[in-house]
Amino acid sequence: MSKVSIGFRGWRFEEDDVFDERGDYRDFDEMPDDASARLRRLPALMDRPCDACYLLHGDDDTSRNTPAAVYGEPRAEVLLCAEHEVDFYYWFLEDGGEQYRGTEQLQEAFREWFADGGRAPDWYDGPEHVATDPEETPNPDIPDPEIHNVELPEDEQAGIDLRPEMEGADDLDLDLDADYPTSDE
Template sequence: MAKVSIGLRGWRFDEEEVFTDDGEFRALDSVPDDTRKRLIRLTYLQEKPCDACYLVHGESEKRRANGAEIVYGEPMEEVLLCSEHEADFLYWFREEGGKEAAGTETFRDEFHEWFLAGNRAPEGYGGLEHVDTDPDKLPTPPDPAELNRRLNENYEGERKRIDLKTGEITTVEEGEDAPSLGDVDLGRDYPTK
């Protein structure tokens, strides 16, 4: 069974769990839970900036940050990186104790703290050599609207809702109102994490 990266390098998926024989994405309800959560999370992460670039430039200049190309860690505690900063992450992980934080709720925060303290990989530190075998042949993950449409196409009388941040799928009863936004001002810029 071949392993493939989808959308971002790093997380690897068993092809047979994710794709049909025709090379299309399987229906979400036929994909194992952990794989489904990662796929849903990928749709949220794909347009995000590299964490290290973001830390360098800050919120006010985040447009200067490179887009994420690589994801390491577990969903909700992942680190997003561009190829320029991958060596910094790998150095932290291999040589500076990052491996001990793997799988913990502080994984991302510990890398961020290390990076913000001015730590970097030494000049010439080797990263990983990624092998891209026909990356153009793999379909890109569906966008959130398409994911939602696919999830609900076979359910009459009930709808399912996907939380793109957590990957959780919940059922919405017919006639149930959308969650209230309370006093949220949709025109205002709110701080982001």
């Protein structure tokens, strides 16, 4: 069993956890929770800028690089272009960043270090990476959401309540038919 990166360098997945015997992606519910959470997070990261570039250039899209690597925990991750990945490695391996391994504070700690002028010295190269042709990576078998769209008369449509059930809600004195003031009144 080997480890692979998907989409970005950094997050590593056990090949057998993510791919089945045919080399296709497993269903999310067949994967370990950590692998599933990271894979589900990847699409949201694809259009975000490199964190270091964003700190340097703000919203100026022309000066920001596309991320090549992701490190940290889902929703508290650090996205880095190839140019700034070496700064992250230096901070993490040589300048105290390792203490944040596996914590949600990693993102904020790196951003603070970088914003305060932290950079890798010119002599620091960081690790070497082995790249695989992205064309050889199988596409996930994600169903087309349009196939589930069925035009039904409104009275036949089923509603889905995504709110968690609240214990004791029936005992509350709520008048859901009341007219409440609006901001334009």
